[in-house]
Amino acid sequence: MRREELGAYLESLLEVARYKDYCPNGLQVEGRDEVRKLVCGVTASQDLLEAAAARGADAILVHHGWFWRGEDGRVTGIRRRRLGTLLAHDISLFGYHLPLDGHGELGNNAQLALRMGWTVDGRFADQDIAFLGRPAEPLAAADLAAALSRTLGRPAQLVGDGRRRVRRLAWCSGGAQGYFEQAIAQGADMFVSGEISEQTYHLARESGVPYVAAGHHATERYGVQALAEHLAARFGLDCEYVELDNPV
Template sequence: MPALLEIIDHCDSLLEIAGVEDYCPNGLQVEAGEEVRRIVTGVTASLALIEAAAGTGADLLLVHHGYFWKGEAQPLTGMKGRRVRALFAAGLSMAAYHLPLDIHPELGNNAQLGRRLGFAGARPVAADGLLWGSELPEALAIDGLVRRLREFSGREPLLLPGGSHPVRRVAWCTGGAQSLLDRAADLGFDAFITGEVSEASFHIARERGIHFFAAGHHATERHGIQALGAALAGHFRIEHSHIDIPNPV
């Protein structure tokens, strides 16, 4: 049975967290045990996910959205106190990987989205690794991309059309990356996919002629953490299961 800190060290190295400036601490956030035989992965360390993971007898909960964000109140009281108390009561350690999991070239949310949507040659197109892009071998009609996103996310994506042109070059960044729409337009992409939308996105898409798709923050960030959990299960020969707590946002 591998030690908790052995698994965390492996994750920290695999995702190269030391080189990423983030809005929260990456790695182990709550240490409630010493060994791990079963991992549960999920998107956000909500109380519902903690209770579901505890019900499986897991020793380690791996999430994309953990705790201790910049600007967030730090005392372990109220909602956060209840979450942390539930972790310790279950002997369930918790680790979170945010931006390092978004940008990882194989396991990351952006890499997983590109692979699952069938975007050949998917790659980062910005130095920080957050914005990804692909040049499609054939032009894709707008409704064709809507269908792919619907199948990928299990929900109807929000489309803000930037005209009637088909998609030849598509860019994306999972989660709440609507602010990257302008950068995608600057780079000449026909469409941009992310999770969330802002009021300004409507005007930017229309005036800059770039199709904007919001497919859901949660929906676009389910697959990176699953890929990480599966990789750890194979490497350490331990059990892994993913628990999806539905979220319409």
């Protein structure tokens, strides 16, 4: 399909216009006009770019793209190498940040719930990015953290009361520890995100609401995979997800 056609479809599907984000969403670097081979990954790192070039990709689709607000805009060092790789191989880069967190079916939070068997009951926080719901059955926070570890294939860090019974659950993939107080205010028995900050420990202890840091990368692998599968089924694109493990 044409590059412009792919970009227009993704903009509509992911409702890009409704989000105020920290980076541009959509086409970030322009490559060849025709897209047949699409490589997908979590972050547009040098390793992913080289993997895409080796696979003969026409375009790359990621959650964490480039040109973040407040970054140094000069094209030197790492930025020069990354951009040079795309331009040398005429590969387009598409990035979708908050739109790929918030999508109700293909997004990171929806896909995490699907894999964990959680029911979604509502949204909260900035731009309704964070999700509210419940596990398949009430269980102790420590058991829920263990289930996350098994599903994501990496240890989930639990702070707070692991014995607390979790009936109402809040979650937001990535670096969403700043929503913890809002989750508590929503009546959550537990909050799950990707990262943890120093103050998160104290808030979990003092509020009685346990917090689980399950990994920024680990909680944000599934949205881009679901999106790639959707594109492959709808347009017949050759889509390949490349997993480049990140312990954070």
